[in-house]
Amino acid sequence: MSETFRGSFTQQEPIPEAGIDAALAVLRHGRLHRYNTVAGEVAETALLEEEFAAHVGAKYCLALASGGAAMACALRALQVKPGEPVLSNAFTLAPVPGAIASIGARPVFVEVTEDLTIDLAHLEAQAKASGARVLLLSHMRGHVCDMEALMALADRLGLRVVEDCAHTMGAKWKGVPSGRHGAIGCYSTQTYKHMNSGEGGLLVTDDAELAARAVLLSGSYMLYARHRAAPPPEVFERLKLEVPNVSSRMDNLRAAILRPQIALLDDRRARWRRLYQGMERGLAGAPGLKLIERPQHEDYVGSSFQFLLPGWEAARVAAFVAGAAARGVELKWFGAAEPQGFTSRYAHWQYAAPEPLPQSDRVLAGLIDMRLPLTFTPEDVAQIARIIADEVRAAAEARDLAPVAAPAAD
């Protein structure tokens, strides 16, 4: 009588036929490198940049090898120096502090609230204590903080903001696309995000010098004039001997796959929203489980779903996750003692020597996370919600719990 979900939490939609055709055209002519063009030809990569810039209303856009490469490029363009502190969210994924560490800088983590956004009071305290001048703001799992309040605070503190939009491509705050509040916005086009090219990243900005630095950093040799969503050559002339080449370009094959997906972003957001709201309805009222309230001004992309099991002991959460897994429902637990799959916690990033963050520890100890791929139907979502509600009830009532290692706070 107990039902089991048979679908896959990691199956994305296929590449649209227009992307497949464009990719085959690139393979047939063989000019995969973005600067390998014939007379009069504009590379797929340059067109992708132009079209993505227009989509988010940015002056400049650069395509890169990954979202992580885009973030590291952004920090380098801002001339973050080795050893310099860079503020970032304690609740994020490993490539974010990794981008900071990759340039020899030092991540300084900021607490997460129960809404799963950055704690602005702690941000102010950490900014003052560290003297940081850059914030790498991660819109983790698509939860966007009050961007007006954040930018006002950043301006007051003299912080430049780089937005990690790996989970918010297509999202908006008060109508402004995510990635367009800070100095630079970074996006990922990795398979599990909102446009799929396997791997890939995009960087946007309105600042001509930052854009030129980013293009030079990505490895443009002296071919920057072949970009379209880039500043005019004079801006490059001033910088071209000063900025190192840190090769991390995107190629024409990936750009060809991505271009037809830009026009799908709005529809994808609407479809994700329907799945997300279906999950909200299915879980509403389940005892012991707290849903995350979405602010009115947040036009979010619901490509994943989170809820809290506040105050639950580790063994009970582990029993719940195991119970759901046995019924085909794949959940991630941010409170697990050991990093698993894509999920790790700030305390696991030991190279950054993280200070304990009690508020984040408390929130993450009960934080459950799942993907909502667009291959799910509304019926799939309803079934998954029924299984979760069932298993939450069973775990809440369970008496004999197998002991688990408690998450280490250090």
Ligand SMILES: *Cc1c(COP(=O)(O)O)cnc(C)c1O
């Ligand atoms: C995936 C991801 C990135 C980086 O993306 P890659 O393209 O995999 O390098 C950055 N931030 C978050 C929160 C992510 O989930």
